[in-house]
Amino acid sequence: MTQEDDDKLKAIAIKVLEKSTIPKEDNHGFAIITVLMIISIILTIVRVIQECNKVKAQSLMGDEKALVSLYGQDLRNFSLKAGWYTKMKIKKLLRRELSREDYKAYTGPIMASLLNTGENLTDDEVQTLVRAANV
Numbered sequence: 763m764t765q766e767d768d769d770k771l772k773a774i775a776i777k778v779l780e781k782s783t784i785p786k787e788d789n790h791g792f793a794i795i796t797v798l799m800i801i802s803i804i805l806t807i808v809r810v811i812q813e814c815n816k817v818k819a820q821s822l823m824g825d826e827k828a829l830v831s832l833y834g835q836d837l838r839n840f841s842l843k844a845g846w847y848t849k850m851k852i853k854k855l856l857r858r859e860l861s862r863e864d865y866k867a868y869t870g871p872i873m874a875s876l877l878n879t880g881e882n883l884t885d886d887e888v889q890t891l892v893r894a895a896n897v
Contacts, residue, residue: 770890774879775800782875784868799859801894803876806855808895811836826889834888841880852876 775797784796811833812819822828840848852873857865883891 767890767893770887771801771894772797774804774883774887774891778804778872778875778879781878782868782871784871800872803852803855803859803872804891805895807852807876808833808837808891810851811840812892812895830885830889830892833892834883834885837880837883837888837891841877844877848877849873 778800779796815832815836818832819829822832853869856869856872860868
């Protein structure tokens with residue numbers, strides 16, 4: 763991954779955090795540990811989607827644009843049609859990443875923010891997420 767990809771990942775995570783109710787630090791924006799936690803959750807979601815599409819992805823090997831389109835479409839669909847199973851899986855990831863107090867306080871806002879951001883991901887952002895998940 764390049765520095766540009768790292769910056770894009772950070773921008774995606776900050777976009778998610780800005781749509782949530784997680785408090786910012788006084789002068790510096792969000793705590794770096796919070797940004798890293800959100801990146802970890804997003805990449806785990808992308809890896810789960812990649813695992814679910816393993817058979818389709820094998821037929822598209824070598825065509826990065828088609829893979830990005832496939833994963834982007836799935837991310838947007840899961841975000842738009844967030845059923846109980848999708849929410850349960852996201853909650854499971856949040857439970858693993860957050861302390862008990864933070865989980866109780868921020869699960870709803872973070873989940874809503876993740877799903878809202880997922881609906882509006884650009885192909886460039888999806889490509890960055892796929893590259894980062896494949897590392």
